[in-house]
Amino acid sequence: METRKVWLVTGASKGLGLTLIKKLLQENYCVVATTRSAKSLIEEIGNASGVFLPIEVNLTDNSEVKAAVEKSMAHFGKIDVVVNNAGYGQIGTLEELSDEEARTNFDVNVFGSLNVIRNVMPYLRKQKSGTIFNISSVGGLFGGFSGFGIYCATKFAVAGFTEALAEEVKAFGVSATVVYPGYFRTDFLANGSVKIPNLAIEEYEDARQSETAHLNSINGNQPNDPEKAADVLIAISKEDTPPVHLVLGSDAYDMAKNKADLLNKDIEQWKSYTLSTGF
Ligand code: NAD
Numbered sequence: 001m002e003t004r005k006v007w008l009v010t011g012a013s014k015g016l017g018l019t020l021i022k023k024l025l026q027e028n029y030c031v032v033a034t035t036r037s038a039k040s041l042i043e044e045i046g047n048a049s050g051v052f053l054p055i056e057v058n059l060t061d062n063s064e065v066k067a068a069v070e071k072s073m074a075h076f077g078k079i080d081v082v083v084n085n086a087g088y089g090q091i092g093t094l095e096e097l098s099d100e101e102a103r104t105n106f107d108v109n110v111f112g113s114l115n116v117i118r119n120v121m122p123y124l125r126k127q128k129s130g131t132i133f134n135i136s137s138v139g140g141l142f143g144g145f146s147g148f149g150i151y152c153a154t155k156f157a158v159a160g161f162t163e164a165l166a167e168e169v170k171a172f173g174v175s176a177t178v179v180y181p182g183y184f185r186t187d188f189l190a191n192g193s194v195k196i197p198n199l200a201i202e203e204y205e206d207a208r209q210s211e212t213a214h215l216n217s218i219n220g221n222q223p224n225d226p227e228k229a230a231d232v233l234i235a236i237s238k239e240d241t242p243p244v245h246l247v248l249g250s251d252a253y254d255m256a257k258n259k260a261d262l263l264n265k266d267i268e269q270w271k272s273y274t275l276s277t278g279f
Contacts, residue, residue: 006076008032011086013041015186020230032072059086059112069119081131081237082120084113089151092197093207102150109154130174131237134162138180138252142259147207166244175242182249184226189219224249
């Protein structure tokens with residue numbers, strides 16, 4: 001009899017992560033759920049059990065992540081699917097955001113995921129199987145949003161290292177997929193998740209308007225359903241060959257196609273310069 005697959009999901013206390021782990025438990029998977037505060041997760045789902053392991057961990061601390069992965073292995077004996085989901089949006093133009101604001105967003109969205117990958121890979125490599133989903137954003141594919149440069153940069157980084165990871169781990173029977181969601185109706189744009197710049201510069205009118213629109217009119221009216229994103233991740237995890245790139249949502253589809261067109265246009269329009277640099 002096939003044993004239940006074990007999923008490790010980061011950022012499981014709300015939003016997409018919480019939706020996903022609830023669905024996984026309903027569908028009889030085993031779940032390791034990481035969070036900064038186990039209390040709310042335990043209130044929501046229940047205490048640790050034979051199928052559920054909540055772990056409080058600071059993802060930006062490699063030794064805490066290592067200990068969490070060891071605890072997961074001791075509890076379930078394996079990890080089959082990893083979802084690097086934890087992350088937040090730092091709004092603010094490049095001039096507005098301090099070094100600390102920018103680096104903190106990278107610490108969570110980029111280095112947190114790298115800590116997880118570094119510590120799960122020895123086990124996935126040994127067991128010669130595994131599926132890794134790294135949650136980027138459509139902002140990790142197209143960065144032309146005023147006031148979202150740092151967030152987009154973190155998500156471009158996720159896309160870049162996932163493409164490399166997919167190449168590095170395929171020989172071990174492990175797949176890596178970068179997921180580019182469009183707007184999903186979660187807490188992402190709500191108070192307590194998204195961060196606004198400490199020192200806003202009013203002259204950045206477009207960025208301010210975009211910030212207001214995101215916090216007010218877009219928040220709560222996002223076109224995509226996190227339940228359906230969770231269904232897609234579960235379905236893709238069953239594919240023999242999961243894709244390297246997975247775009248989620250019709251808004252993300254349109255933006256991804258637009259980016260591909262813009263890139264092709266620039267490549268073709270400036271081709272004579274491009275091809276002029278060889279010896
Ligand atoms: P959310 O705010 O509802 O949930 C984010 C999760 O990440 C929470 O569990 C939160 O606790 C965790 N998290 C945030 N900051 C953290 C930190 N410093 N350390 C550890 N964990 C932290 O938002 P969501 O929509 O569920 O976001 C999930 C992922 O999807 C994020 O990586 C986000 O960037 C990405 N994403 C979301 C959207 C969207 O529209 N909702 C679009 C594109 C990408």
